[in-house]
Amino acid sequence: MIKALYPGSFDPITNGHIDIIQRASTLCDEVLVTVLPNISKSPLFSLEERVEMISTVTKNIENVSVTTYSGLLVNFANEQNAHVIIKGLRAVSDFEYEFQMALMNRKLNTNVETIFLMTQSKNSFLSSSLVKEVARLNGCITGLVPGPVEEALIKKFHK
Numbered sequence: 790m791i792k793a794l795y796p797g798s799f800d801p802i803t804n805g806h807i808d809i810i811q812r813a814s815t816l817c818d819e820v821l822v823t824v825l826p827n828i829s830k831s832p833l834f835s836l837e838e839r840v841e842m843i844s845t846v847t848k849n850i851e852n853v854s855v856t857t858y859s860g861l862l863v864n865f866a867n868e869q870n871a872h873v874i875i876k877g878l879r880a881v882s883d884f885e886y887e888f889q890m891a892l893m894n895r896k897l898n899t900n901v902e903t904i905f906l907m908t909q910s911k912n913s914f915l916s917s918s919l920v921k922e923v924a925r926l927n928g929c930i931t932g933l934v935p936g937p938v939e940e941a942l943i944k945k946f947h948k
């Protein structure tokens with residue numbers, strides 16, 4: 790039984806994240822999307838808003854669930870008896886940061902393995918930060934995020 794955590798700040802979830810979740814759900818028995826605070830980012834959406842959006846847009850994937858955690862990811866992996874962390878990798882620019890985190894997580898907990906899934910090329914330019922910037926400046930974000938997330942962004946910035 791492979792139980793995997795898919796951690797991130799998901800502020801907000803994009804179609805790139807959803808692609809990784811879908812692919813992870815075919816490789817693992819259970820995927821627990823885990824929304825965590827990233828101490829170097831100031832989020833636009835609250836943890837509760839992010840969990841709600843992710844739950845809505847992944848509700849049709851049977852073996853995927855969503856939760857939050859505020860401590861060390863590897864401690865949560867222990868609590869959940871999960872031995873796999875899934876991360877998406879877009880470009881070389883992601884590599885250094887992700888590599889560092891994977892090594893630190895393994896140093897903290899040798900029972901946990903990080904598995905990287907490469908983004909699809911159509912999503913390789915996509916990031917939550919860019920989507921927020923485009924939405925804030927009234928640009929079109931259709932096709933970059935799921936419908937409910939697009940609505941939530943428009944509501945946040947323009948209503």
Ligand code: PNS
Pocket residue numbers: 796797798799825826827828830860861862863889890891893894
């Ligand atoms: O989507 P992000 O912002 O790149 O995700 C980063 C995140 C939230 C996965 C990372 O900051 C994290 O794991 N935070 C939890 C605290 C922790 O375990 N820190 C040590 C990481 S090596």
